[in-house]
Amino acid sequence: MLYDKIKEYGPNTFVKCEEGAAPLDQNIERVLIPKAGIDQKVKELALAISKDYAGKNLLMAGILKGAMIFMADLVRAATIGVQFDFMAVSSYGSSSQSSGVVRIIKDLDQNIQGRHVLLVEDVVDTGLTLNYLLEILKAREPASVAICALLDKPSRRVVDVPVDYNGFVIPDEFVVGYGLDYNEQYRNLPDVCVLKPAAYATAK
Ligand code: PRP
Numbered sequence: 001m002l003y004d005k006i007k008e009y010g011p012n013t014f015v016k017c018e019e020g021a022a023p024l025d026q027n028i029e030r031v032l033i034p035k036a037g038i039d040q041k042v043k044e045l046a047l048a049i050s051k052d053y054a055g056k057n058l059l060m061a062g063i064l065k066g067a068m069i070f071m072a073d074l075v076r077a078a079t080i081g082v083q084f085d086f087m088a089v090s091s092y093g094s095s096s097q098s099s100g101v102v103r104i105i106k107d108l109d110q111n112i113q114g115r116h117v118l119l120v121e122d123v124v125d126t127g128l129t130l131n132y133l134l135e136i137l138k139a140r141e142p143a144s145v146a147i148c149a150l151l152d153k154p155s156r157r158v159v160d161v162p163v164d165y166n167g168f169v170i171p172d173e174f175v176v177g178y179g180l181d182y183n184e185q186y187r188n189l190p191d192v193c194v195l196k197p198a199a200y201a202t203a204k
Contacts (some may be wrong), residue, residue, distance in 0.1 A: 027084050027182075027199035032175055033168060033192040040149075041167045042070070046077030046149060049165060052081055057117045060148075061108055063133070064088040066122035068152045069179035074120060085110050086151070087116045089129060102165065112142040118165075123151040126158040134161065151192070153177065168192075174200060 021130030047056075062071035064086050075084055088106035119136060124130060130147060137145050148165035155172045174197070176182050182200060186193070 004191075009119045012087075013152045018076040027196050028176070028186075028189075029196040032170065032173070032194050033191040035178075036190065038178060039073075041078050045165050046074050047079065047186075049074075049148065050079040053116060053118070058082045059110060059112065059115050059132075060084045060120050062086045062105065062116045062120045063122075063129070066179045066181070067120050067150075068103060068157070069187070070122055072122045074148070083110070086131070089133065091129070102129055104136075112137065112140050115142050117142045117145045119145065119147045121147065121149040123153065123175070124149045124161060124163055125153050125156045127161040128158060130161045131159045150178070151180075164173060 002096060012138070022183050041093075058080070060071065060075060060082050062068060062084065065181065068086075071084065075082055076126075084108065085108045087108055088103065089102040090105055091102055119133060119137070121130060124147075134145060134147075146164040150167040152163055152166045152169050154169060155173055170192075174182065174195040175192050176186035176195050177191050177193045179187055180192065181187045182195055186195070
């Protein structure tokens, strides 16, 4: 049915279905979290953060590129004034086997000494990226550092990281959309979707 619609509108097209937007192409298996569910969760997270940081001059630090869409929605749902900044990182070694050491491609623009910092991530998987970033940022002597992640895959965890604000706990499936990619594709899907294993099995 969905794929009939893709045929009708052409590939690389969003098609509406009951749950939200349908696949951009036939590599999408299903919608895991529809946009309406994400919107509701983002609102809840933003309210909790706004309450906890009231009067504290919060700096939200988004980790590019995956967190961009989540971050953009989160800051706009906040009911307190916040500042924001971005970091871009890349894992050393092969992408499928993270070493836990990340290279900073773009650092924060702001000095965080004495600041309250909230790291914003799209997904916590092994935890290695955030564990490393926490160490680096704590050495800069902020007043506090906390973590907000839209998605959490606890079954993949290698190091324990304290996720202070978590949106959804999800199973160990390859998810794309709402900022998350496969080979830089699908980031602009409005829903979080599961990629068909066949789509990436041959690429590994
Ligand atoms: C993803 C995600 C986190 C990291 C989580 O980034 O955005 O930064 O992986 O994985 P970990 O918990 O196993 O360390 P990715 O390297 O895919 O880059 P992207 O954000 O540009 O898509």
